[in-house]
Amino acid sequence: MTTDTIHDTDHQHDDHHEHKMTGIKRWLYTTNHKDIGSMYLWFSFIMFLTGGAMAMVIRAELFQPGLQIVDPDFFNQMTTVHGLIMVFGAIMPAFTGLANWMIPMMIGAPDMALPRLNNWSFWILPFAFSILLMSFFIGSGAPNFGWTFYAPLSTTYSNGSTAFFVFAVHIMGISSIMGAINIVVTIMNMRAPGMTYMKMPLFVWTFFITAYLLVAVMPVLAGVVTMVLTDTYFGTSFFDAAGGGDPVMFQHIFWFFGHPEVYIMILPAFGIVSTTIPTFSRKPLFGYSSMVYATASIAFLSFIVWAHHMFTTGMPLFGELFFMYCTMLIAVPTGVKVFNWVATMWRGAISFETPMLFSIAFVILFTIGGFSGLMLAMTPVDFQYHDTYFVVAHFHYVLVTGALFSIYAGAYYWLPKWTGYMYDDALSKWHFWCSLISVNLLFFPMHFLGLAGMPRRIPDYALQFADFNKWVSIGGFAFGLSQLIFLAVVIKCIRGGEKSEAKTWDGATGLEWTVPSPAPYHTFEKPPKID
Amino acid sequence: MNSKEYETYYVPAQSHWPLVGAIALFLIAIGAGQFVSTLASGEDSWGGWVLIAGIAMVIYMVYGWFSNVIHESMAGKYSQQMDNSFKQGMSWFIFSEVMFFAAFFGALLYARVFSVPWLDGAGNNLMTGEVLWPEFTASWPLIKTPDGTETTAMGWYGLPLINTLLLLTSSVTAHFAHVALEHDKRPQVKFWLGLTILLGAVFLCLQVAEYAHAYSEEMKLYLDSGIYGNTFFMLTGFHGMHVTLGTIMLIVVFIRIMKGHFTSKNHFAFQAASWYWHFVDVVWVLLFVFVYII
Numbered sequence: 037m038t039t040d041t042i043h044d045t046d047h048q049h050d051d052h053h054e055h056k057m058t059g060i061k062r063w064l065y066t067t068n069h070k071d072i073g074s075m076y077l078w079f080s081f082i083m084f085l086t087g088g089a090m091a092m093v094i095r096a097e098l099f100q101p102g103l104q105i106v107d108p109d110f111f112n113q114m115t116t117v118h119g120l121i122m123v124f125g126a127i128m129p130a131f132t133g134l135a136n137w138m139i140p141m142m143i144g145a146p147d148m149a150l151p152r153l154n155n156w157s158f159w160i161l162p163f164a165f166s167i168l169l170m171s172f173f174i175g176s177g178a179p180n181f182g183w184t185f186y187a188p189l190s191t192t193y194s195n196g197s198t199a200f201f202v203f204a205v206h207i208m209g210i211s212s213i214m215g216a217i218n219i220v221v222t223i224m225n226m227r228a229p230g231m232t233y234m235k236m237p238l239f240v241w242t243f244f245i246t247a248y249l250l251v252a253v254m255p256v257l258a259g260v261v262t263m264v265l266t267d268t269y270f271g272t273s274f275f276d277a278a279g280g281g282d283p284v285m286f287q288h289i290f291w292f293f294g295h296p297e298v299y300i301m302i303l304p305a306f307g308i309v310s311t312t313i314p315t316f317s318r319k320p321l322f323g324y325s326s327m328v329y330a331t332a333s334i335a336f337l338s339f340i341v342w343a344h345h346m347f348t349t350g351m352p353l354f355g356e357l358f359f360m361y362c363t364m365l366i367a368v369p370t371g372v373k374v375f376n377w378v379a380t381m382w383r384g385a386i387s388f389e390t391p392m393l394f395s396i397a398f399v400i401l402f403t404i405g406g407f408s409g410l411m412l413a414m415t416p417v418d419f420q421y422h423d424t425y426f427v428v429a430h431f432h433y434v435l436v437t438g439a440l441f442s443i444y445a446g447a448y449y450w451l452p453k454w455t456g457y458m459y460d461d462a463l464s465k466w467h468f469w470c471s472l473i474s475v476n477l478l479f480f481p482m483h484f485l486g487l488a489g490m491p492r493r494i495p496d497y498a499l500q501f502a503d504f505n506k507w508v509s510i511g512g513f514a515f516g517l518s519q520l521i522f523l524a525v526v527i528k529c530i531r532g533g534e535k536s537e538a539k540t541w542d543g544a545t546g547l548e549w550t551v552p553s554p555a556p557y558h559t560f561e562k563p564p565k566i567d
Numbered sequence: 568m569n570s571k572e573y574e575t576y577y578v579p580a581q582s583h584w585p586l587v588g589a590i591a592l593f594l595i596a597i598g599a600g601q602f603v604s605t606l607a608s609g610e611d612s613w614g615g616w617v618l619i620a621g622i623a624m625v626i627y628m629v630y631g632w633f634s635n636v637i638h639e640s641m642a643g644k645y646s647q648q649m650d651n652s653f654k655q656g657m658s659w660f661i662f663s664e665v666m667f668f669a670a671f672f673g674a675l676l677y678a679r680v681f682s683v684p685w686l687d688g689a690g691n692n693l694m695t696g697e698v699l700w701p702e703f704t705a706s707w708p709l710i711k712t713p714d715g716t717e718t719t720a721m722g723w724y725g726l727p728l729i730n731t732l733l734l735l736t737s738s739v740t741a742h743f744a745h746v747a748l749e750h751d752k753r754p755q756v757k758f759w760l761g762l763t764i765l766l767g768a769v770f771l772c773l774q775v776a777e778y779a780h781a782y783s784e785e786m787k788l789y790l791d792s793g794i795y796g797n798t799f800f801m802l803t804g805f806h807g808m809h810v811t812l813g814t815i816m817l818i819v820v821f822i823r824i825m826k827g828h829f830t831s832k833n834h835f836a837f838q839a840a841s842w843y844w845h846f847v848d849v850v851w852v853l854l855f856v857f858v859y860i861i
Contacts, residue, residue, distance in 0.1 A: 057581055065581035147578045149652040152632070156585035163593035167600070175604070199603040203596035210592065217659045225651050226576070255663045259670025266801065269603045271791030274674055277699065278714035280794035282682035289670055289677075352690060558578075 064159075067151035068557060069136045072158050074454070076133025077447070079161060081523070083125030084440075086169070088516050090118040095512035097495050098505050109195070111495035112180035117168065119183030123301065124208055125165050127435065130443045131304040132157075132215050135243045138450065139219065141548040141555065142237050144228030144564045149221040153214050160211035167204040171197045182493060184294065187275035187286040191267040202265040209254045216250035219243055228547075230566035234328070237546055238321060241328050242307030245335045249296045249303075252339075257293040260286065284349045291342035299338045302434060303331055305402075305442030306373055309395040311546070312445050313377050316392035317384025318543040323376040330369035330376075337366050347418045356415045363413035367406070374403055389541070390464040394445035397472055398438060405433030408483065423493075426486025432479045444471075444522065451529050452536035456554030459529040467525060470518035477511030577644045584632040591628055594621030633819075637836075641828065650835055657839045661846050664809070668850055671805065675798040675857060679707050683794065686713055712793035719786045721799065723859035726777045730770050731855045734810075737766035738848040741817075741841050751831040753824070760821050763844070767814040774807050802858055809847045816840040 057065060066072060093114050097105050106114070136154065140147055148154045172178045179201045181189035190198055223244045227236070236244075264286070266272040273279020275286040306327075314321045321327065343351060343359040351359075377399050386392070408430040412418050421427060444467075451459050481504040486492075490501045497505065539549040551559050594617050601614030639645065687705035688696025696703070700713035708720035721727070744759035781788040781799075790800045820840045823829065829837055 061581070064586050065583050067579050067581060146576055150656055152579055152582050152585055153656075155582070156588050159586055159589035160592055163589055164596070167593070167596055196604060200596075200600035203600045207592045207596050213660075213663050217656050217663070220659055221652050221655045224655055225648060251659050251663045252666050255665075255667035256670045256673075259667050259674075263670075263674065263801075265603065266790070266797070269606055272797040272801070273712070273791070273793055274678075274797055277682070277686060279712045279716065279791075279797070280678060280683050280686065280709045281797070282677070282685070285674060285677045285682060289673060292670075292673070 065155070067147070067155055069140050069148045069151065069154065070454075070555065070557065072148075072154050073133045073135075073137030075158055076129045076136060076161075079158070080126050080128075080130035080133060083121050083129070083165060085519070087118050087121035087126055088519065090114045090121070091512060092516050094118065095509040098497070099509040100506065101497055101499055101502050103496055106495070108495045109177065109180055112182075112493065113172070113178040115493050116179045116182050116185075117172075120168060120179070121165070122435070123183060123297070124205075124212075125161070127301050127439050127443070128212065129161060131243075131246070131301070131439075132219075134304070134308070134443070134446050134450075135219055135247075137454065138548060139222060139240055139243060140226070141551065141559055142240050142546055143223065143226060143231055144547050144560045144566065145222060145226035146558065146561045148218050149226050150218050154218050157211045157215035157218065160207050164204045164208040164211065167200055167207075171200045171204075174200065184290060185261075185264060186290075187264060187267065187283045190264050191275055194268055198264060198268045202261045205261045206258055209258045212250050212254045216247035216254070219247040220251065223247075228560070228563035228566050234325065235566065237307075238310040238324065238327050238331075239304075239307035242303045242310075242331055245331050246300050246303045249300050249335055249338065253293045253296040253300075256289065257297075260289040260293065263289070284346070287346045287349060288343065291345045292339075294345065295342040296335075296338040298431075298434075299334055301439050302402075303334065305398065305439045306331060308442040308446040308449075309377060309398050310373075312391045312395045312449050313380050313399075315449070315541050315543045315545070316389060316395070317381045317386050319380055319384040320545075321376070322379035322382075323372070326372055327376055330372040333369040334366060337362060337369070341366065344413055344418070347415050348422045360413055360415045364410065367410055370406055374399060374406075385543075389448075390459075390461065390468055391445045391449035393465070393468045393472075394441045394448065397468075398441045398445060401433055401437035401441065401476075405430055405438055408433065421486060423491055424486035425482045425490045425492055428492050429479050429482035429486060432482070436479065437475055441471075444468075447522075447526075449541075450548070451526070452540040453548060453553050453555055455529050456536055456552075457529050457533035458536050458540070459525050460533065463521060463525050463528070467518060467521040470521065471515060474511050474514035474518055478508055478515050479511075481508050481511075576646060576648055577639065579635075579639070582632075582635065584628055584635070587624065587631070588628040591621050591624035594618070594624060597621075637823070637828070640835075650833070653835045654838065657835075657842060661842060664846065665850075668802075668805070668853075671798065671802050672853065672857065675802065678709075678794045678798065683707060683709055707795070709793055709795040716791075716793050718788045718792035718796055720795065721777070721781060721786070721788060721859065723855065726773050726780075727855060727859045730773050730777075731851065733766050733770045733773070734848050734851050737763045737770070738845055740766065741844050745837065745841050748824075748829060748834055748837060749831050756824055757821070760817065760824060764814060764817050764821060767810060767817065767844075771807065771810060771814065774803070774810075799858055802854055806847065806850055806854055809843075809850070813840070813844045813847050816843055 063071060063075060066075075093106060094111065097103075097111055136148065139145075168178070175196045177195055177197060179185065179190070179197045180195055181193075185198075185201070190201075223236070223240060263272070263274040267275050267281075273281045275281050275283045277283070310321055310327060341359055341363045343355055344363045347356055347359075381396075388396075408426065412421055412427065412430055448459060448464060485501055485504050485508070488501065490497055536553040538552050540553060541549075547560075547564060548555070550564065598614045598617030598619070598621050602612050602618055603614070605612040605614065684690070684705045685692040685695060686700065686703055688694075689705070703711075703713040710720055711717050740759045740763045744756050744763060747753075747755035747759060778800075780786060788799065789796050791797070817840050820837050823836065828834075
């Protein structure tokens with residue numbers, strides 16, 4: 037390790053590029069938040085394509101009734117690993133990548149608070165996911181018990197993949213916890229003088245709260261996978277009634293992690309669209325402080341709603357009612373947000389650049405996902421919807437047209453800042469419109485399938501579901517292909533194009549637009565002045 | 568916060584330790600995964616060796632990484648703000664540990680309040696009790712499981728009580744060491760810190776003795792003796808691992824004290840170890856109440 041990069045603040049920093057290592061070592065040993073952010077983003081996109089390929093297998097199998105392409109066990113492995121990869125490998129790292137890139141620049145900090153820890157958090161991930169993917173080739177295959185790994189599917193009836201799965205989740209949990217601690221500490225401790233909490237961009241606020249959720253619930257996930265491990269291999273009976281435990285207890289502990297996890301994947305999305313919508317509406321965000329309080333309320337409520345995933349497990353009636361009402365309560369702060377976004381756009385001078393298109397689509401389509409969530413929250417109704425394609429439609433609306441669309445909005449919004457070039461506008465519009473149409477063809481009919489009674493996680497179905505499934509599959513393939521357009525846009529944008537100014541968007545506010553595009557390797561070594 | 572603090576924030580240069588750490592965790596996960604997978608079948612396992620290699624590599628990483636940090640800190644490159652980053656980072660880490668234990672305490676309470684009584688027909692589970700295991704009677708500690716495994720409960724007097732007193736005392740001695748350091752009374756720091764480490768070590772020895780007693784023919788309390796044994800060994804076991812880690816941290820701090828590190832104002836590592844120690848104490852008190860006494 038060299039010490040010549042210890043920067044004395046008294047000299048000017050125009051020569052920092054020389055301190056970069058070159059080649060592979062730059063990326064392996066880096067402590068730079070921008071390098072680490074880029075690696076997170078690339079990693080998440082690779083994982084997104086990997087998990088997407090698995091979704092294509094699922095949709096190919098479901099294109100028509102009967103068993104066509106894969107056997108049911110492999111189908112189960114596909115649904116399981118698709119879910120695990122998309123949740124832990126695509127959406128979460130993409131958000132962490134955006135956080136790494138943008139938070140230090142938005143709060144006027146020289147870097148993340150703990151830069152070496154930051155690099156460790158990232159490099160664990162490729163190893164964790166290679167273990168998960170390796171398990172396809174070991175023994176009798178990859179995890180096949182659903183991404184929620186309910187006991188006893190993952191314990192008594194495991195196909196032998198439980199051990200690798202558990203340890204992979206352990207190390208990716210370590211990565212998440214360290215990454216989250218880094219974000220919290222950076223925000224608490226590294227804000228430029230004068231940037232009080234209530235002056236922080238909402239993007240920073242949402243990550244602050246998300247990181248808190250991560251630190252609180254990832255250890256619970258570690259605990260529950262440990263219990264699954266000992267139940268499977270060491271003869272404990274946490275989730276086995278014969279020894280005094282209860283398989284339903286698994287669901288309680290898992291969803292105590294799992295429900296805040298859902299908000300971990302959507303709160304940062306709120307932060308992103310709360311950044312883009314004011315920019316392209318050329319108005320400040322409507323109701324900033326109510327947005328902050330709404331985010332905090334959602335985070336708090338997320339800890340007391342977990343059992344709405346388990347209405348059909350035979351909980352006591354009091355439990356069913358408590359969790360139903362608490363769940364519905366979440367609609368209030370979420371509604372505050374949606375109305376605030378609409379109010380921000382109201383009478384704004386709106387222009388429809390690609391990030392804005394994705395943001396508007398987010399507001400509309402996420403709200404559809406929110407409404408189907410309200411339907412699922414009603415206990416008696418949930419008995420009908422539980423474990424049907426209605427649930428699949430619901431969480432794909434909030435995670436694909438919600439979380440993923442917001443990531444695209446953020447990526448297009450900041451691509452000029454990252455690369456220094458404007459992206460290809462026409463191509464990016466193609467990406468948007470193809471995605472928008474295909475994603476609705478893909479997920480909207482799933483509502484009807486679910487209401488008609490098609491169960492999730494099955495490789496075959498009754499003939500009556502054939503027509504909808506055909507269209508869903510076509511939508512799926514089209515959506516999958518559309519994402520390759522995004523890859524083309526990004527590569528093209530990195531290689532060159534029209535030069536972007538420091539402030540790419542005329543309506544943009546925030547410290548990140550005060551530095552040149554592309555952002556220099558080191559920014560804000562001297563804290564900026566905040567009024 | 569004044570702006571001067573910000574100007575000296577130390578952003579470290581490239582470092583290979585994170586990568587070493589990532590590879591080490593990879594080896595641990597692969598090794599442990601393979602080792603555990605082959606436990607039941609009894610076939611030859613290479614996993615154990617990979618696991619050991621991974622653990623060795625983690626120790627190497629922690630040693631190298633912390634050496635760098637200590638070196639940088641001693642060279643005066645850190646600011647008050649950096650100190651705050653470390654302190655906040657450590658507090659949030661301890662919070663994450665609290666949540667890890669919360670999962671196991673949650674399992675314990677769920678079993679006691681819900682699943683065990685339900686298996687005996689409590690609440691609206693009359694048929695569960697009648698049909699599944701009609702012979703089963705709910706009790707806690709669960710010394711006879713529904714499928715008939717029998718065991719004995721560990722009492723709270725004797726070793727556990729002594730252990731409680733040891734740990735509580737060690738929290739006090741750790742605090743005395745901290746106060747002494749703040750007043751720059753080095754001989755007293757050494758004394759109180761040394762005593763804390765000794766108490767921790769005695770605690771661990773007694774814990775081993777208790778486990779040996781539990782596994783004896785007389786008690787037949789095993790990890791797989793139903794939910795009572797599960798929660799007993801998982802909670803005390805993870806706690807024991809944390810005490811071990813805390814003791815190691817205290818020993819490292821002790822060595823650094825002997826070398827003359829730390830000042831009365833600047834001693835983050837000391838504080839971190841001491842916070843961690845208080846944390847394992849608090850967990851033990853909860854354990855003592857919920858696992859042993861009630």
